[in-house]
Amino acid sequence: MKQTGVRVTSPTEEINQRTGNLDTVSTIELVRLLNEEDLRVPGTVAELLPELAALVDVAVDRVEAGGRVHYFGAGTSGRLGILDAAELMPTFGVGQEVVIAHQAGGPAAFVTAVEDAEDVEEPTDTHDVRPGDVVIGLAASGRTPYVGAALATARALGAPTALVTSNPDAPLAALADHLLVADTGPEALTGSTRLKAGSAQKLILNTFSTALMVRLGHTYGNLMVDLQATNAKLRGRSLEIVAQATGAGPADAAAALDECGDIKTAVVYLLAREADHPAPTAARCRIALADSGGRVRQALTSLGISRN
Incomplete structure (x- = not known):
């Protein structure tokens, strides 16, 4: 399949020349092509580790001073934020007093897509942000209005901001003190950021939150000494x-x-x-x-x- 020349707003929405015949190849070839695209993700994440480490250090300072970390995202990005935050209590013994995840469309959008929720430019959940907090926006396209509103609110309060995106030319970049671009390129399935872009976001969030918890003293070596024994x-x-x-x-x-x-x-x-x-x-x-x-x-x- 050839590039059509249609203008797109993010690399994730470009046509991937390597996977243009997904619907004609054998099943083993299909899954091999998807896997080969997935293998490109860790390298893109590795390139942004210095900026990610800087964000971790900022978050540690803020949390130790009584602040919190907020994730704001829509669709897949929002769900990945909720997943990362939800797993911190059983693993490290901390919950929303440290990391709060906000999903466009509210809790119901975690299991049922609410596609127009990302277009909300004045979300009420930004009212929970305080000057001492850190706000991390999750937007593969780098342009989600819901995320932009959260970053703008944080900026107005003087809270540090970060943007996790797969768009090197993200329109929301100017609102981020820490820009984390995992340039995963065109998706195997054009525009489906639940694939490579989503995998990159999960790696970034898992790395961020784990490093944050280590720095806050919730581990001894690599052991989870604040594990909650609930079963x-x-x-x-x-x-x-x-x-x-x-x-x-x-x-x-x-x-x-x-x-x-x-x-x-x-x-x-x-x-x-x-x-x-x-x-x-x-x-x-x-x-x-x-x-x-x-x-x-x-x-x-x-x-x-x-x-x-």
Whole structure:
């Protein structure tokens, strides 16, 4: 299929010359072509990592000062924002007090498309933004009015802004302090940004939120020490994390969890006991964690225990 010469407003809406015959090839060739396009995504995300790291550092400073992070998006972009934010509570023990996701059309639009919601230029949910917050707009095309309104509101309040897009010439770029362009090019299925552009957004959001949580002290090494054990599987995972972090056997890990009540305190308690710290108690370890902003390594240091 040849390019038609029709003017488009975003690279994602151009015709992809590599996939022009999707409807005529064999099924194995069809899925291979889709997969080959997907393989292009990580490289585009890698190119924007310095700017993404800068955004993480800004968000850490704002959250530590009492601010929050807002995701604003429509359609696929909005749903990816909701998905990322929703997973932070079970993984890191934080919820909307840190990251809030806004979807054009409201919660119902998560499961049923409300296509005209993205055209709203004065969304009421921007009223939730405060000067100390960070606002991240999600728009593959880089022109969604709903997202633009959120970024403009943040700008007026003096809140830092970012735009995640797949359009190098995004019209909303001027509203972003941090411009994150994953130039994924024409989609395998012309204009369907639930494909490469959506995959890029998910990688960016997962990287951003995970790095933010690490910097805020919700991990110890690469272990999820603020995991919320809300079901049998996660209760078992909690025991595994305590054991992995401390080298304790199953019985000792279970006893420490029972005594301390949470993974993080149990880890500090067992490591303090291993270091022959004088009479470590769950209460003392909990205080050390509170004084250290919930950071395990700093809590151990405050107890006179050095861990590399």
